[in-house]
Amino acid sequence: MARHLITSALPYINGIKHLGNMVGSMLPADVYSRYLRQRGHDVLYICATDEHGTPAELAAKEAGLSVAEFCAQAHDAQKAVYDGFELSFDYFGRSSSVQNREITQHFARRLQENGFIEERAIRQVYSPVDGRFLPDRYVEGTCPHCGYDKARGDQCENCTRVLDPTDLIEPRSAISGSTELEVRETKHLFLLQSNLQHEVEAWVCEHEEEWPQLASSIARKWLTEGLHDRAITRDLDWGVPVPADTWPELAAEGKVFYVWFDAPIEYIGATKEWSDLDPANRDYKSWWYEAEDVRYTQFMAKDNVPFHTVMFPATELATREPWKKVDYVKAFNWLTYYGGKFSTSQKRGVFTDQALEILPADFWRYFLIANAPESDDSSFTWEHFAATVNKDLGGTLGNFVNRVLTFSRKKFGDEVPAGSPAGEVEAKLGEQIAELLAEYEGHMESLQYRKAAAALRALWSAGNAYLDEKAPWLEVKTDLEGAALTLRTAMNLIHLYSVVSEPFIPASARAMRSSFELAGDTATWITPEQARSLDAVPAGTPFTVPPVLFARVTEEDLESYRERFGGSEAG
Secondary structure, eight states: OOEEEEEEOOOBSSSOOBHHHIIIIIHHHHHHHHHHHHTTOEEEEEEEEBOOSHHHHHHHHHHTSOHHHHHHHHHHHHHHHHHHTTOOOSEEEETTSHHHHHHHHHHHHHHHHTTOEEEEEEEEEEETTTTEEOOGGGEEEEOTTTOOTTEESSBOTTTOOBOOGGGSEEEEETTTOOOOOEEEEEEEEEEOGGGGHHHHHHHHHHHTTTSOHHHHHHHHHHHHHOOOOEEOEESOSSSOBOOTTTOHHHHHTTOEEOHHHHHHHHHHHHHHHHHHTSTTTOOTHHHHBSOTTEEEEEEEEGGGHHIIIIIHHHHHHHTTSOBOOOSEEEEEOOEEETTEEOBTTTTBSOBHHHHHHHSOHHHHHHHHHHTOOSSSOEEEOHHHHHHHIIIIIIIIIIHHHHHHHHHHHHHHOSBOOOOSOOOHHHHHHHHHHHHHHHHHHHHHHTTOHHHHHHHHHHHHHHHHHHHHHHOHHHHHHHOHHHHHHHHHHHHHHHHHHHHHTTTTOHHHHHHHHTTBOOTTOOOSOOOHHHHTTOOSSOTTOBBOOOSOSSOOOOHHHHHHHHHHHOOOTTO
16 A cells, blocks of 8 residues: 655644635545545645744734744644544644754755855845834735735735735835835845756656646746745744854844745654654654655645745755655635635634534535535535535435434334345445445545545435335335345445545544444445445344434524624625
8 A cells, every 4th residue: 555645735823724724725635634544545644833924923922922832822722623623634743843943954954055045135125113124925015917905025815926025016014004114135045946947847747747737737837937036034033043054144143944935844844743752663754755655645725836836846856855745736726705715814704613613523524525626716605505514414414324223223123124135226226336436436536526525425315315216114014024124225325424424524424333333343444346235234233323413504593604704695
């Protein structure tokens, strides 16, 4: 079995994330990780909080805490939410870790030794009102390319163009709002990406045909426009310090590395954090250094694609060391809220902690993955959410489980009934289930989430169609053994659903599976060939009826959610 390294784009430390962030990187990575583990692969799923940069400093100041204290508390708060969503990280680290500092500094030294870093005097925006140089993202203004009036000095989040603060029209300080900005001289380190253009282009060419179009088109756009040398240091108090043994003057001035230089390196840093907890049995380099047997898949929203397909690979290539580079980039478009952007800063939309307050995690997990913004942006509306979970989870899956187990207990007691041997209808059902399961596996392997959800839904629907065809509530009146066969077959479907639905809805899958007191039930997956016989749960197996798996989202619920979070069908 292959070894799979999986990473989600690091969530920024500043605040609890919204549903768009969840579906754009972490949740699909978790679904894939769970699926691969179930199939017997060796999986390492790594993520971390991205803790450096001015926003962390400002948030800490606002909270009346040191930056270190603020980040520690915010990390724990985010981790609690991700635990609530049952994200199965093997390790959830912190970019402010000692490990990340050491590896980032190692990378920087290697780039310097290889001639890919240059010290340059530059003119940078300074705010007299704030008494500080303003990092790129704390200069705001109008994007010269698309006219978006809240573009940041490093990137326009509307058109995703990379910018410099001096590109902005009518720039202002994002801290104070002051437009009285000056340009002063300061020294910074630059990564000479222009010298790496051909190497990066050759590397992208080797991989882009396999990537989804969204990822490859963004990478290609950057390469076509040409790679530019980028400053990789900032004038900040918080960050990975420039090492004094290599750049004594800049270190003395307190320069730190730009957050977008050290954040991707934290994938390696977090793996070392994990490794250092059990060094006798874990080796981070086996996943990252000369790791030719590892398949590395990254998950991210489209605004992070340039950094992962160009900037970070350029950095890795420039070390002239055999660091593992990404094999597959699964990029997502944006999930909108009634057609508008989810926004952490503007508090628009449903945030992940709030989501868990009102409904179980499985409701959110299923809806988000079934409507993942893969080919285009997709819109969250309460109406669509309720219709999806009520129909698919409640009506199709939950109702099937409840009516099968309740009816069987009523007519045959607390054990799986024996009944007649499987007949022609059961054989036909087995073939159908095997075919749908193979389709589901194919979509999961190729990371086609909407299609995978549709195949899973079709598996659930097949059980209902079988039940409707056999009608055991009528059958029991004329053919008791036939009714018992129908219910035994249906219970085997429930067990199958509990196994193969686990990547999507882990809590509900556990509840279904624990309904059966099945000795030796250690199967992590059921293959199409195994599914064909539908006999994993034999007659005589004790069972219980679980509580309602998916409570209906009512119109009264929707009214309260719309009132709390905003939104209407008119949008």
